[in-house]
Amino acid sequence: MKNTDLSKKQSNTLTEARINEELRALESTWSDKPGIIGWLSTTDHKRVGFRMVFTAFCFFTFGGILAGLMRLQLSLPGNNFLGPDMYNQIFTTHGSTMMFLFAVPVMEGMGIYFVPLMIGTRTLAFPRLNILGYYTYLFGGLLLFFGLLLNIGPDAGWFAYVPLSGPEYGIGKRVDLWSQMVSLTEISALIASTNIIVTVMKLRAPGMSLNRIPLFVWSEVITAVMVIFAMPAVMIASSLLSMDRLTNVSTHFFNQAEGGDPIMWQHLFWFFGHPEVYIIFIPATGMVSMIITTFSRRKTFGYTALVLTMVATAFIGFGVWVHHMFVTPLPQLGQSIFTASSMLIVVPNGVQIFCWLATLWLGRWNLKTPLIFILGFFGVFVMGGLTGVMLASLPLDTQLHDTYFVVAHFHYVLIGGAVFPLFGAVYYWFPKFCGRLLNEAAGIAHCILFFIGFELVFFPMHILGLIGMPRRVYTYLPETGWGDLNMLASIGAAVMVVATLIFFINAVYSWFWGKVAAANPWGADTLEWSLPSPIPQYAFQYQPVVQGRHALWEQTADSPVVTGLHINNREVVSTSIHDAVPDHRYGVQGPSIMPFVVSVITGAMFIGFMFTPWSLPLGMIALFFGFLGWFWSNSVEHRPPYAPLEDNPVYDDPADYKPVEAAV
Amino acid sequence: MTRVSSQLKAASLLASACVFFFSCGHGNQSAVEPTGLQAEHLSFLWWIFLAITAAVYVVVMVILVAAFFRTQRAAAGDEADLSPDPSREKRASSVVKAAVAVTVLTMFALMLVSFRTGRALDTLSQAQTPLEIKVTGQQWWWQIEYKDPTPSNMVTTANEIHIPIGRPIKLELVSHDVIHSFWAPNFHGKKDLIPNYPTTLFFRADEPGVYWGQCAEFCGFEHAKMRFMVVAEPQEDFERWYAASQQPAPEPVTDSQKFGRDIFLKSVCTQCHTIQGTPANGRVGPNLTHVGGKPYIASGSLPNDRENLAKWITDPQAIKPGIRMPMNTYSPEELNALVDYIQSLK
Amino acid sequence: MTNEDFIGRKTLDVSELPSTMFDDQANLWWGNNWGLAIETTVFGILVALYFSVRMSISQWLPPRTTPGLPVLQNPLPDLTFPTIVLVIFLISLGPAIYLDLSARRKDIFGIKVGLVLTLAFNIVLLVCRYYEFDTLHFKWNDNAYGSVTWTILGMHMIHLFVMAAEDFYIILWAFIKGVDDKHRLDITVAAVYWYWIVATWVLLYLLVFWGPKIL
Amino acid sequence: MSDERRDLELEKPESELLLWAGFLLPPLAWSISLETLYLFSDYGCTYESFLPNHIVSVAFLVLSLIGLAVAWSNWQKSGATWPDDSSGSIPRSRFMSALGLLTGALFSILIFAQWLPTLLGVPCGK
Numbered sequence A: 001m002k003n004t005d006l007s008k009k010q011s012n013t014l015t016e017a018r019i020n021e022e023l024r025a026l027e028s029t030w031s032d033k034p035g036i037i038g039w040l041s042t043t044d045h046k047r048v049g050f051r052m053v054f055t056a057f058c059f060f061t062f063g064g065i066l067a068g069l070m071r072l073q074l075s076l077p078g079n080n081f082l083g084p085d086m087y088n089q090i091f092t093t094h095g096s097t098m099m100f101l102f103a104v105p106v107m108e109g110m111g112i113y114f115v116p117l118m119i120g121t122r123t124l125a126f127p128r129l130n131i132l133g134y135y136t137y138l139f140g141g142l143l144l145f146f147g148l149l150l151n152i153g154p155d156a157g158w159f160a161y162v163p164l165s166g167p168e169y170g171i172g173k174r175v176d177l178w179s180q181m182v183s184l185t186e187i188s189a190l191i192a193s194t195n196i197i198v199t200v201m202k203l204r205a206p207g208m209s210l211n212r213i214p215l216f217v218w219s220e221v222i223t224a225v226m227v228i229f230a231m232p233a234v235m236i237a238s239s240l241l242s243m244d245r246l247t248n249v250s251t252h253f254f255n256q257a258e259g260g261d262p263i264m265w266q267h268l269f270w271f272f273g274h275p276e277v278y279i280i281f282i283p284a285t286g287m288v289s290m291i292i293t294t295f296s297r298r299k300t301f302g303y304t305a306l307v308l309t310m311v312a313t314a315f316i317g318f319g320v321w322v323h324h325m326f327v328t329p330l331p332q333l334g335q336s337i338f339t340a341s342s343m344l345i346v347v348p349n350g351v352q353i354f355c356w357l358a359t360l361w362l363g364r365w366n367l368k369t370p371l372i373f374i375l376g377f378f379g380v381f382v383m384g385g386l387t388g389v390m391l392a393s394l395p396l397d398t399q400l401h402d403t404y405f406v407v408a409h410f411h412y413v414l415i416g417g418a419v420f421p422l423f424g425a426v427y428y429w430f431p432k433f434c435g436r437l438l439n440e441a442a443g444i445a446h447c448i449l450f451f452i453g454f455e456l457v458f459f460p461m462h463i464l465g466l467i468g469m470p471r472r473v474y475t476y477l478p479e480t481g482w483g484d485l486n487m488l489a490s491i492g493a494a495v496m497v498v499a500t501l502i503f504f505i506n507a508v509y510s511w512f513w514g515k516v517a518a519a520n521p522w523g524a525d526t527l528e529w530s531l532p533s534p535i536p537q538y539a540f541q542y543q544p545v546v547q548g549r550h551a552l553w554e555q556t557a558d559s560p561v562v563t564g565l566h567i568n569n570r571e572v573v574s575t576s577i578h579d580a581v582p583d584h585r586y587g588v589q590g591p592s593i594m595p596f597v598v599s600v601i602t603g604a605m606f607i608g609f610m611f612t613p614w615s616l617p618l619g620m621i622a623l624f625f626g627f628l629g630w631f632w633s634n635s636v637e638h639r640p641p642y643a644p645l646e647d648n649p650v651y652d653d654p655a656d657y658k659p660v661e662a663a664v
Numbered sequence B: 001m002t003r004v005s006s007q008l009k010a011a012s013l014l015a016s017a018c019v020f021f022f023s024c025g026h027g028n029q030s031a032v033e034p035t036g037l038q039a040e041h042l043s044f045l046w047w048i049f050l051a052i053t054a055a056v057y058v059v060v061m062v063i064l065v066a067a068f069f070r071t072q073r074a075a076a077g078d079e080a081d082l083s084p085d086p087s088r089e090k091r092a093s094s095v096v097k098a099a100v101a102v103t104v105l106t107m108f109a110l111m112l113v114s115f116r117t118g119r120a121l122d123t124l125s126q127a128q129t130p131l132e133i134k135v136t137g138q139q140w141w142w143q144i145e146y147k148d149p150t151p152s153n154m155v156t157t158a159n160e161i162h163i164p165i166g167r168p169i170k171l172e173l174v175s176h177d178v179i180h181s182f183w184a185p186n187f188h189g190k191k192d193l194i195p196n197y198p199t200t201l202f203f204r205a206d207e208p209g210v211y212w213g214q215c216a217e218f219c220g221f222e223h224a225k226m227r228f229m230v231v232a233e234p235q236e237d238f239e240r241w242y243a244a245s246q247q248p249a250p251e252p253v254t255d256s257q258k259f260g261r262d263i264f265l266k267s268v269c270t271q272c273h274t275i276q277g278t279p280a281n282g283r284v285g286p287n288l289t290h291v292g293g294k295p296y297i298a299s300g301s302l303p304n305d306r307e308n309l310a311k312w313i314t315d316p317q318a319i320k321p322g323i324r325m326p327m328n329t330y331s332p333e334e335l336n337a338l339v340d341y342i343q344s345l346k
Numbered sequence C: 001m002t003n004e005d006f007i008g009r010k011t012l013d014v015s016e017l018p019s020t021m022f023d024d025q026a027n028l029w030w031g032n033n034w035g036l037a038i039e040t041t042v043f044g045i046l047v048a049l050y051f052s053v054r055m056s057i058s059q060w061l062p063p064r065t066t067p068g069l070p071v072l073q074n075p076l077p078d079l080t081f082p083t084i085v086l087v088i089f090l091i092s093l094g095p096a097i098y099l100d101l102s103a104r105r106k107d108i109f110g111i112k113v114g115l116v117l118t119l120a121f122n123i124v125l126l127v128c129r130y131y132e133f134d135t136l137h138f139k140w141n142d143n144a145y146g147s148v149t150w151t152i153l154g155m156h157m158i159h160l161f162v163m164a165a166e167d168f169y170i171i172l173w174a175f176i177k178g179v180d181d182k183h184r185l186d187i188t189v190a191a192v193y194w195y196w197i198v199a200t201w202v203l204l205y206l207l208v209f210w211g212p213k214i215l
Numbered sequence D: 001m002s003d004e005r006r007d008l009e010l011e012k013p014e015s016e017l018l019l020w021a022g023f024l025l026p027p028l029a030w031s032i033s034l035e036t037l038y039l040f041s042d043y044g045c046t047y048e049s050f051l052p053n054h055i056v057s058v059a060f061l062v063l064s065l066i067g068l069a070v071a072w073s074n075w076q077k078s079g080a081t082w083p084d085d086s087s088g089s090i091p092r093s094r095f096m097s098a099l100g101l102l103t104g105a106l107f108s109i110l111i112f113a114q115w116l117p118t119l120l121g122v123p124c125g126k
């Protein structure tokens, strides 16, 4: 049934009785089991997505506290609040926590939560794999968190250059701890990305052809494709570094005495490093497009151009990595190619900014907190991008590299480019999480204070970089004249802490006592707003048929809904890649404890690898039994509708198919 | 070239004055107060980039603020505009197309001026007879060796580089442990010292003075205290300093100095330090032959006076935790004599 | 969307659509392919690392001086044994294709025979790989060349383990519970995985065993 | 509704393979040209010959322009108007071919820009 013509199949047989009866079956089929085991074995993408976002914000707080400690140490010249060892551990853990444990997972968590809802389906393609991804991320994060608390945190910077991180100069197990954290978080990123790509390719609601996919979903699937090609580089690099460092393995990948090459580490890391920062930035552009469209009360200006900018940024993002290595002794001609590509990546970013400004210029503004955070985004990100342009010029970068100018640049683009849109999205989607609205006044106070605190902390860093202050210095002399600007930055950090506290208090208060929200409080256009909030576990009672790019705005009164899916097991309609024409009914597995078991084994294997190479074979044997249990539970739960070999019976009476309780 | 750059600097300073209301700093370790040919090129490039990017930022912010005031307000329930007025859409898309064209052209312009500056920076490497200095970065201090045809009178010092103004200097940068980065912002951009990758850096001082530089690539515990001083002086002053540095350590004069020297030669210092004219020839730590005359010790992180020398000798770990120099216990008289001797090494 | 919104709504009935599709219409097939894209990137990076070692190592190939063994001046890897193993890899495509086709034809007997045959080949190849490490003449900790060649062989060996495990799981289910559509899809997807393993080994074989001679 | 009428005339959309080719050829050509140009620059700097850089840049620029041409023909054949969100596979193939036009233009400019350092004689200086 390659090209089923949608109209031919339509009939109106939905009666009150049938709707209620199917609703009851849906609720029982899609619900999780109660208790701790049920909580651990959920495969509901909404619960997993929320857990990922919540855990990421906990690591944001942890990273923020570390930032506060650094600002205290740097507020005075010659300060001895933190010794060099403690400071080096703290700045490395701050950078690694923010990049690996906050920025990437929070964008993935939002994708895991909202991508299935925005394309009108009830689940991700591989729900059990999804919960495995969350747990590996959690174990990686806890490893780094407890590493620092036990004073064995990594201390070679978030990009751990060899030979400082190598066996000769990287003391103890610190860098091994970092590289196992990297491996675990990258496994979770790869799992989430495979899930999101296949879901968007094959599970879109009927009618959602490629030119009708919401921009946030485009941003998540493009980011997922970047993850597929970027993460392996850092996983290999960190694992090889661990093998170099393990005494009874001691390979020589980066040992220049035995044919290894320290610059190869830099190539491997930054080949992942720059795509990583765009993996953090592109989902944020999806959020910006979504919020601007909803709050300008008009269709997005330049939809095709915006999709192009995301695709182009993703591609060129893989071709600029040597701009982090401009001052290494490599031939200048080869490196200048990367000045050219780093300069031209500005064109797609510029097109994005212009299309957003046009949408805002031509629209009528519903000036609420999400849009105010987007105004903050413009103010901060554009300056960050422009300092990036300065860094892209090779000669100029020889003065600016590894100074506080670069620290200013990446905080402008990370906090401006990712954290501001993220806060906007949290205010925007909060009703979907808990059915209540965040307080507007507190939201505006949070945004303004955060912006002021931000400028106080990071604007002076441009000047500090120009007057010679290098990165990663735990102290400096009074004669350098850097004291007062650093004091100003530390005061700003305190303001940011206050702003973030306002946000946390607002979130906790509004969760329980906030203003109750209707299903679509902002009058938005994407499908998740057609669902009651908070969202039931089965999400769509009947999957919608999409009739336009702005689904809810362009939905006709009699737009058809999908019926005929089995309600005794978890089933969604699977559609073709290009035009979302239904091609088969896709059944997914229910909850199971096996993903948690496998993730515990994986975590133990990687943590064990810090101490002995034998953890790899032992881990693989344990995984063999873990995956056997997983495969068996999958197969057992495969309900009768699929069992008979001859053919697939036409669905007629739901009574025939009793749900078979999965043994495991 | 300097006339154009000064005009341009004035213009962009005006345009970006609001951006830099805070620009202070003492300028002796600053990239925007160049005192050498290379840093002059880079500063010129900096002001061009600042002018253009500041202009772009202002334009974007003006459009945003104008939109803030010009647009009407709407409520969440208001009907979303799905078929907006085609003429306004057309005008907007032509403006966007124009803006994209300007962006592409601006990027090509910035590329060309960067490549031109890259070429200009390279001219100094064709200099025929540069003053060759070998700089070895090691965990947490800089060893400076002036290359001299006759090795016996080669000058070796630490964390301090004297150079004659007007003459091209060729630095050979070498590291044997981790990656360091040599950066004296008043003269030139930085260059990484990577084990197994010896490299060179050409620069020239045009104005006399005392300038500072610092290691810029994270290299462990004391990355923050790996500073060095560059003294640019007229040719005669340089030659006088160079001749003095070639001499072995002056003989101790007072009894306390003699007693101090005996203590030094008996203790563990000789395994790591060299003092020309005495049996001490250790190479782990800096050459102390003329350490008395240096304004700073411990790679520029401690002013060189009696009290600091005493504190440094007894417990260097308190000042620079993690370095290889151990603590030393002496009685007050011994310490006093040792400090007298060290201060006599001018 | 409360219940009232659905009464009398036009409906798109998908009940006649099949519940299992094959190849590019199956979600599992796409999931497997994106997983192979990840693994291909992994091997791409290891190949780039091999060339980087080629360019940065002082002597290509450094003499083997492990104590207790005769010193070899230019220790090119042996070719006979690895070539035989390559041939076994290519022969193993036979049973793999047979299994793939019987899964599509719902030929239960053919599936069971095919599964056992592919698992047998897989185990034989695992044992061969164990001995292939010695043909490199270097240990993983001798030098960068030893490290990178061992890692390439080791990573590929992990794929052999994973494939053997998958085969074993399906055999267990097929012989105890029988085969249904879901598992026929699993078999066709596992077949794609095997074709990929053999294809990557052909390339890695050329690099690791002929590289030192040609580069 | 001129789009609807034109869609009726076009019986079927452009073949998916051609649409993807028009869209992916320029970025692929650019990514290969970047890697080879970077390697040849090392070679060029040691042996003082930059001819390979020019050959690589021109070859891949042509390849990218071919991708642009494919996208242009796809666009013409699927109605040569800027894509909107109307239903069916014709507007979708118009959307994909328009994306191909934009990527083709951008990556051709990029390949040219990466050729500039060699053209302008940026020094090798290690």
Ligand code: HEA
Pocket: A277, A278, A280, A281, A323, A324, A326, A342, A343, A345, A346, A349, A350, A351, A353, A381, A382, A383, A384, A385, A386, A388, A389, A391, A392, A393, A397, A400, A401, A402, A406, A409, A410, A413, A414, A417, A418, B053, B056, B060, B102, B103, B106, B107
């Ligand atoms: C969200 C993350 C993010 C983003 C989006 C960017 C965006 C960019 N970055 Fe940045 N960058 C980082 C995160 C990010 N970066 C991090 C974390 C580091 C440091 C890592 C470390 O060392 O620890 C880094 C470091 C870094 C360096 C290395 C500095 C050094 O260590 O020496 C360089 C050099 O080229 C660079 C360049 C750029 C450029 C050209 C862009 C461009 O994409 C920006 C383009 C955007 C604009 C230009 C603004 C909007 C455009 C317009 C309004 C159009 C008109 C504009 C003009 C005509 C100019 N970045």
Ligand code: HEA
Pocket: A060, A061, A063, A064, A065, A067, A068, A070, A071, A091, A092, A094, A095, A096, A098, A099, A102, A103, A157, A158, A159, A407, A411, A414, A415, A419, A457, A471, A472, A473, A474, A493, A496, A497, A498, A500, A501
């Ligand atoms: C997304 C990324 C991200 C984010 C959001 C931040 C946020 C901040 N960062 Fe950081 N930063 C990095 C990524 C990020 N950083 C990276 C990659 C590096 C490089 C590391 C390296 O060189 O290796 C770096 C390095 C870095 C340095 C340089 C260190 C050095 O080179 O020596 C400094 C210095 O001030 C700094 C400061 C700050 C500050 C003040 C914030 C503030 O914005 C923090 C704001 C957050 C909070 C204020 C939350 C705290 C909330 C509370 C405390 C509430 C209390 C409630 C409870 C206790 C329950 N960061």
Ligand code: CUA
Pocket: B137, B138, B139, B140, B179, B180, B181, B215, B216, B217, B218, B219, B220, B222, B223, B224, B226
């Ligand atoms: Cu040497 Cu930092």
Ligand SMILES: [Cu+2]
Pocket: A273, A274, A277, A320, A321, A323, A324
């Ligand atoms: Cu980058």
